[in-house]
Amino acid sequence: MIQISVFLENKKGKLAEVTKVLAEHNIDMCAISIADTTNFGILRIIVNNPEKALEVLREAGYTVNTTEVLAVEVPDRPGGLHRVLDILSKGDISVEYLYSFVRRPAERALILFKVDDLKAAKEILKRENVSVLTEDDVNGL
Amino acid sequence: MMANKKHHKSWLKNEEAKSSRNRSYYGIKEGVVEMYWDKAHECMDRQQLKELQSRRLVETVRRVYHNVPYYRQRMQEMGLVPEDINGVEDLHKLPFTTKQDLRDNYPYGTFAVPLSEIVRIHASSGTTGKPTVVGYTRKDIITWSELMARTLVCGGTTRDSVIQIAYGYGLFTGGLGVHYGAERIGASVIPVSGGNTKRQIMIMKDFGTTVLACTPSYALHIAETMEEMGIKKEELKLQYGIFGAEPWSEGMRREIESKLQISAIDIYGLSEVIGPGVASECQYKCGLHIFEDHFIPEIVDPETGEVLPEGEEGELVITTITKEGLPVIRYRTRDISALNYEPCKCGRTHVRMKKVLGRTDDMIVVRGVNVFPSQIESILMEIGETEPHYLLVVDRVNNLDVLEVWVEVSNRLFSDEVRKLEELNRRITNEIQSTLGLSVKVKLVEPKTIERSEGKAKRVIDRRKL
Numbered sequence: 001m002i003q004i005s006v007f008l009e010n011k012k013g014k015l016a017e018v019t020k021v022l023a024e025h026n027i028d029m030c031a032i033s034i035a036d037t038t039n040f041g042i043l044r045i046i047v048n049n050p051e052k053a054l055e056v057l058r059e060a061g062y063t064v065n066t067t068e069v070l071a072v073e074v075p076d077r078p079g080g081l082h083r084v085l086d087i088l089s090k091g092d093i094s095v096e097y098l099y100s101f102v103r104r105p106a107e108r109a110l111i112l113f114k115v116d117d118l119k120a121a122k123e124i125l126k127r128e129n130v131s132v133l134t135e136d137d138v139n140g141l
Numbered sequence: 142m143m144a145n146k147k148h149h150k151s152w153l154k155n156e157e158a159k160s161s162r163n164r165s166y167y168g169i170k171e172g173v174v175e176m177y178w179d180k181a182h183e184c185m186d187r188q189q190l191k192e193l194q195s196r197r198l199v200e201t202v203r204r205v206y207h208n209v210p211y212y213r214q215r216m217q218e219m220g221l222v223p224e225d226i227n228g229v230e231d232l233h234k235l236p237f238t239t240k241q242d243l244r245d246n247y248p249y250g251t252f253a254v255p256l257s258e259i260v261r262i263h264a265s266s267g268t269t270g271k272p273t274v275v276g277y278t279r280k281d282i283i284t285w286s287e288l289m290a291r292t293l294v295c296g297g298t299t300r301d302s303v304i305q306i307a308y309g310y311g312l313f314t315g316g317l318g319v320h321y322g323a324e325r326i327g328a329s330v331i332p333v334s335g336g337n338t339k340r341q342i343m344i345m346k347d348f349g350t351t352v353l354a355c356t357p358s359y360a361l362h363i364a365e366t367m368e369e370m371g372i373k374k375e376e377l378k379l380q381y382g383i384f385g386a387e388p389w390s391e392g393m394r395r396e397i398e399s400k401l402q403i404s405a406i407d408i409y410g411l412s413e414v415i416g417p418g419v420a421s422e423c424q425y426k427c428g429l430h431i432f433e434d435h436f437i438p439e440i441v442d443p444e445t446g447e448v449l450p451e452g453e454e455g456e457l458v459i460t461t462i463t464k465e466g467l468p469v470i471r472y473r474t475r476d477i478s479a480l481n482y483e484p485c486k487c488g489r490t491h492v493r494m495k496k497v498l499g500r501t502d503d504m505i506v507v508r509g510v511n512v513f514p515s516q517i518e519s520i521l522m523e524i525g526e527t528e529p530h531y532l533l534v535v536d537r538v539n540n541l542d543v544l545e546v547w548v549e550v551s552n553r554l555f556s557d558e559v560r561k562l563e564e565l566n567r568r569i570t571n572e573i574q575s576t577l578g579l580s581v582k583v584k585l586v587e588p589k590t591i592e593r594s595e596g597k598a599k600r601v602i603d604r605r606k607l
Contacts (some may be wrong), residue, residue, distance in 0.1 A: 008587065009586055035559045038563065042558075044557060056164070063552055063555045097558070114558070141512050
């Protein structure tokens, strides 16, 4: 799953400028998260058209990168997320950050993981029958 | 080479004999204390002074031509031989020397004596991370001490003074320069060096300091810290301040003088020329007397290099005429000033330069340290930026200079992880700090935050209210 990351200064109105660009180009966000420090923030989004989002944001002068993240479906009940984290931890995979989707199917939560070893994480989750979603799965929601 | 060395020794002996004739002189005229360290030279008749300068210039040119391949080559390129220079009136024929020239000959290439004659090496920060190296012979140290003695006496120092030197000691010429001058006068020297403000104040109070030597911004910081500590100026014996190494305004002088109840004077110097001790204000504070028996100043158009008429503002150019280790011919200081040859009320005949008004390049002086934007640029390029966009923002917070470096985050440097961006910030900070020897705050900013202008990018914002 491709994530779009945008560098933002921690200042009033900065986020609205980005969402305006996305809205103007009819780009749909299905997951959003912001990491912030005193001076700067990193906006992380999952969109329906990452190539276009990258292009229009760069055109608008932003510092933008793409990163591959894992979209994992977990049961929406106590212990659901824990099971996935436990599998990753036992598999010696370190989680840099995670956040959840805005949209989701009933009784399912969709969590995005940025991990240090993407390939190994995919394999381990597959082995444990945890479903890892693709772009098509998400766009079909 | 042998012949020159012999000549050099006899000259040294002669100068030493002369310097022992120095007498300090004190008097009071119109309520202002008149003080000289070397009245014979400081108040020398201008005609005699010109003759002395001419003799010394001719001798210096001959010496650099024979001893420094760099100067010989430059003169040969211009079709000049030492015999073409017969006095001050021929000075304009000589080539300029820039900081770049000294750097191209790093470290010792422009020294005019063998290293065995050098007894001290100082250095100032350069634009590429390599410093500019300056060397002093034993005689140069004596000259420098003499000039600093004049400077300190100009500022009110006597052999009865207790002088606290809060300029940095080390490669920077400030600390040791003032130190040797103060010892030469016979004052009681407290070599405390910079930093640790509360301890400075404790020493000032307990040791009965009467003269404070430091950067003007540090003097103000000391005054503010005293207020915070609840120490009143009446508890101190402080009378005089000898401030330099960075530009400061008349407003700042008034503030320092009223807060510390002292008389504060401005001193001028640069390591390539000798360090502090090139020029100093007298108690009338109406320009800085350039010690013309050792330096010949000129004001030139920074663009064309043309010598400007008396009184006009331009770039200050200095030729040293007594230095042995590293004589400099028509050194471009990059400082903007003007020269005033009118007699001064203090009785000194030496020309007065206007308080430095600015720089012809992007260099900024932060807490006495020269900072060039290009230094930051090369650091960012080393980190992996191909076309770095950055801005130096200097401000004065609580009377201390603060340097912020704004760096635009490019796609190349950017990461989706906070940890990596903070690491990047730390790395840039560390690299800059170790290059400049100055603490800085690095701020990562969005692209296009930094104004792009036609042609040259604006690299410096100086918010200090000078």
